[in-house]
Amino acid sequence: MSIIFADAWLITMNERREVLEGASVCVEKDRIVAVSTRQDLEKRFPSAEIVDCHGRIVMPGMVNTHTHLFQTLMKGLGDDMVLKKWFTCMTGPSGVHLTTEDAHAAALHGCVESIRSGVTTLVDFMYVHTRPGMIKAVVEAFDETGMRGFVCRGFASLGEEYGVPRELIEEPEHAIGDAREQMRRYNKPGARVQVGVAPNMIWAVDEKGYRLTRKLADEEHALITTHLAETTFELQTAASRYGQTDTEFLSEIGFLGPDVLAAHCVHCKPHDIRILRHHDTKVAHNPCSNLYLASGCPPIPEMLMAGVTVGLASDGPASSNNHSLFQAMKFAALMQKGFHQDATILTAEKVMELATIDGSRAVGLEKEIGSIEIGKKADLIVIDFNNAFMTPIHHPVSAIVYSALGNEVTTVMIDGRFVMRDGVVAGVNEADVRRQAQVHADDLARRSGSDKFNKRPWRSMAI
Secondary structure, eight states: OEEEEEEEEEEOOSTTOOEEEEEEEEEETTEEEEEEOHHHHHHHSTTOEEEEOTTEEEEEOEEEEEEOGGGGGGTTSSTTOOHHHHIIIIIHHHHHTOOHHHHHHHHHHHHHHHHHTTEEEEEEEEOOOSSTTHHHHHHHHHHHHTOEEEEEEEEBOOOGGGTOOGGGBOOHHHHHHHHHHHHHHHOOTTOSEEEEEEEOOTTTOOHHHHHHHHHHHHHHTOOEEEEESOSHHHHHHHHHHHSSOHHHHHHHTTOOOTTEEEEEOTTOOHHHHHHHHHHTOEEEEOHHHHHHTTOOOOOHHHHHHHTOOEEEOOOOTTTSSSOOHHHHHHHHHHHHHHHHTOTTSSOHHHHHHHHTHHHHHHTTOTTTSSSOOTTSBOOEEEEEOOSTTTOSOSOHHHIIIIIOOSTTEEEEEETTEEEEETTEESSSOHHHHHHHHHHHHHHHHHHHTGGGGGGOOOOSOOO
16 A cells, blocks of 8 residues: 655655655655655556645654653643652652553553654653553553654662662662563564663662663663763762762763663763763753753753764653653754854754654664655654644744644654544544543542642742
8 A cells, every 4th residue: 555645845854854845755564665746656656545735744753762651640740840859759759659550541641642743753761660561551552552662661779868769779680680571572673662771860770780781782782771960969979979970980881882872961061972972872852851850951062063963852741741842842942042142053953853863863763764765664744834823934844843832743654554644643542541641640649649739839939
């Protein structure tokens, strides 16, 4: 079966970064097979189904390089807290009470939300394993919605003195053994969903945990992701424990490498950036979360100038409050312009690269996804710009990054399959997904005591 997306404003993200008006794309099975005019493609593929995209933008599906899907149930509970307080007072205690049913409901909602906002690949960092079956619960949500991505088996092996709940702490041998078991269950050649491994952060993982992670990834050829230099607290902890930054320590023990995706890197110094580039370690940039938690402004322009690969991310909805990469693109550009007082330092075009082709490179899939090119996977999104926010329109990339709200996505294809068409999500009943997520969110907040944050007094100012 062939499908032609016809007469679109096509943002290819190919090597030449071509933006084509009145262009068409043909898909066969799970691959892009042609890019040309509608007339040409209809001649070459006479039996193809036509999807009329006149007055619409077609672009590659976006890659969200870092989130915590279980936090979908915690939106709005962590307002106005820095990371350590946010984790120890709300997120950690909520994680203790998380069930597999909660995790599945949260992941389903997060996947639907992501699809609706044009994301076709997700990296989920799942570090709550108080009960067996958490990875299975998330993978099943990926399967039900058709999402592509990585479900990374996270863990903490220490940190009780810093406020990490005891119930979330595991022996590293146990965590790595479970991660290996999940990888061997799910990581088949060409699988749309892969399992990775995710040691949490420097104040919650010991040296053995990092070393065992490195060994596992080498043996199983799996993605590693971890939090790095997110706040000054990480730097203080690394300095007191190891006498160096967390980046320097992880380099010294042989942990870093091209298969490592480091989330945040807000407080990486020039030497740390050189280390990341030396190891070809990738970075997941979470602008909304870094601002929400008052973590700081990461040196993204400096990383890009140094040749570090950076992908874009939403972070978990407990610290950014949604999965929208439309918001992340806008924040990514604006925060750097304002911080550096340089309007040219990060352009709309560059943040779109972070959300697409650079994101695919960050997860090692640049040969498969991230651009509209012949032979690549058919991960495509259709954006209807016929609305008051995106019009009048002059440049499609500018309109997407600076004007769009994120709900303009009408159709999403992953692996050659429609996972949303004309605004209707396939595979799941979206109303039921939202309803169940609310039920689980309310129940989890009650069980964990986080519902106290629902009843906070009105706060106009913190002082």
